[in-house]
Amino acid sequence: MKDFRFRRLERHRTGGMRGRMELSYPVPRSPSGKIYQYSPNADAVPRLFLIGDAPADRAIAPEHRQRIRREPGAGETVCPYSGHVAPDDEFVHFADIEAIKKQVEWEAAADIEDHLAAMAKDFNRRQPRNSFISIKMDFKPSRRPRPLTIREDLLRDLECDVCRRAYAVYAIALFCPDCGAPNLALHFRREVALVAEQIALANGLDASRAELAYRLMGNAHEDVLTAFETALRTVYRHLVRVRLPVRAEALCAKKEIGNAFQNIDRAREKFGKLGIDPFSILTDDDLGLLRVNIQKRHVIGHNLGVADEHYAELTQSEQPGETVTLIGEETRRFAQLCLQIVTNLEPQLLVDRQAAAASGATTPDAGSARGEHAC
Numbered sequence: 001m002k003d004f005r006f007r008r009l010e011r012h013r014t015g016g017m018r019g020r021m022e023l024s025y026p027v028p029r030s031p032s033g034k035i036y037q038y039s040p041n042a043d044a045v046p047r048l049f050l051i052g053d054a055p056a057d058r059a060i061a062p063e064h065r066q067r068i069r070r071e072p073g074a075g076e077t078v079c080p081y082s083g084h085v086a087p088d089d090e091f092v093h094f095a096d097i098e099a100i101k102k103q104v105e106w107e108a109a110a111d112i113e114d115h116l117a118a119m120a121k122d123f124n125r126r127q128p129r130n131s132f133i134s135i136k137m138d139f140k141p142s143r144r145p146r147p148l149t150i151r152e153d154l155l156r157d158l159e160c161d162v163c164r165r166a167y168a169v170y171a172i173a174l175f176c177p178d179c180g181a182p183n184l185a186l187h188f189r190r191e192v193a194l195v196a197e198q199i200a201l202a203n204g205l206d207a208s209r210a211e212l213a214y215r216l217m218g219n220a221h222e223d224v225l226t227a228f229e230t231a232l233r234t235v236y237r238h239l240v241r242v243r244l245p246v247r248a249e250a251l252c253a254k255k256e257i258g259n260a261f262q263n264i265d266r267a268r269e270k271f272g273k274l275g276i277d278p279f280s281i282l283t284d285d286d287l288g289l290l291r292v293n294i295q296k297r298h299v300i301g302h303n304l305g306v307a308d309e310h311y312a313e314l315t316q317s318e319q320p321g322e323t324v325t326l327i328g329e330e331t332r333r334f335a336q337l338c339l340q341i342v343t344n345l346e347p348q349l350l351v352d353r354q355a356a357a358a359s360g361a362t363t364p365d366a367g368s369a370r371g372e373h374a375c
């Protein structure tokens with residue numbers, strides 16, 4: 001009988017002694033080949049994101065140098081939701097540690113069972129034939145199935161436009177987890193592309209399906225404001241935490257924010273606390289179009305598209321009780337205006353910009369960052 005060995009475990013051995021092996025196991029991957037990551041920053045909500053591969057030959061373009069927070073590659077990871085930077089190890093997902101522990105346990109048990117089965121076979125083979133007493137060793141392995149680990153992809157799947165790292169988050173994030181560049185505009189461009197696809201779907205329907213086309217168009221229109229509101233709220237919360245940490249809890253309270261970012265004047269007032277006016281880049285005409293479309297969204301979302309008095313007064317087009325018109329081109333323009341604002345807001349997420357503004361945080365209303373619109 002040969003010595004006992006953990007044959008399965010030894011295949012994963014990367015160092016150590018036979019009695020105390022160092023093992024290395026691959027981390028489970030999602031169907032698209034990404035691995036789970038868990039932000040060590042407890043303030044990041046949510047904390048799960050996925051990170052994938054990047055092309056081997058990638059390089060940061062000179063014009064993007066000032067956007068990155070770190071040289072992309074192994075070593076550190078950036079939380080895409082909060083910008084928190086920490087060693088890669090701190091982002092390992094607890095579920096992956098558990099999955100690998102289970103894998104090691106299963107393989108160790110299977111190695112022991114193989115050994116016991118071989119021992120029994122060896123013992124039986126060595127029993128003398130035709131003896132008066134017959135002894136047989138019977139070993140029944142447990143035959144537990146190999147633990148199965150399933151990792152799912154998240155819906156929002158992107159590739160950083162600066163370092164080309166693939167990653168996935170829940171709906172929206174602010175930074176690339178690899179190079180740390182602000183990726184807010186990248187997210188919003190995806191929203192605009194989705195809206196354009198919905199408009200194309202609505203336009204492709206024939207006249208007999210006009211009601212469905214109107215509903216699809218309404219959803220596309222509504223999605224623009226939802227995405228815009230989410231982007232503004234996410235940036236605002238982040239900047240308040242970084243620049244006004246003492247007031248962050250009060251300013252970011254749910255009842256304090258409510259649906260303020262669905263309203264130009266209230267959003268302006270919120271960002272004013274940070275010395276930022278997100279709407280300053282728009283012409284009066286564009287601002288008017290934004291106002292009308294925000295109001296239109298309320299009518300579509302809450303009133304099945306039927307104009308109310310406030311809407312009729314604002315637009316001077318439909319009468320109260322009439323269905324508001326929805327034209328794909330106008331929705332596209334609405335989305336583009338929102339993208340313009342979001343793109344203009346993105347540089348506020350650059351580290352040096354945040355640090356400079358945070359150092360003046362004792363006088364938050366002094367407008368330290370006002371007028372900085374590097375788009």
Ligand SMILES: [Zn+2]
Nearest residue numbers: 160163176179
């Ligand atoms: Zn990147």
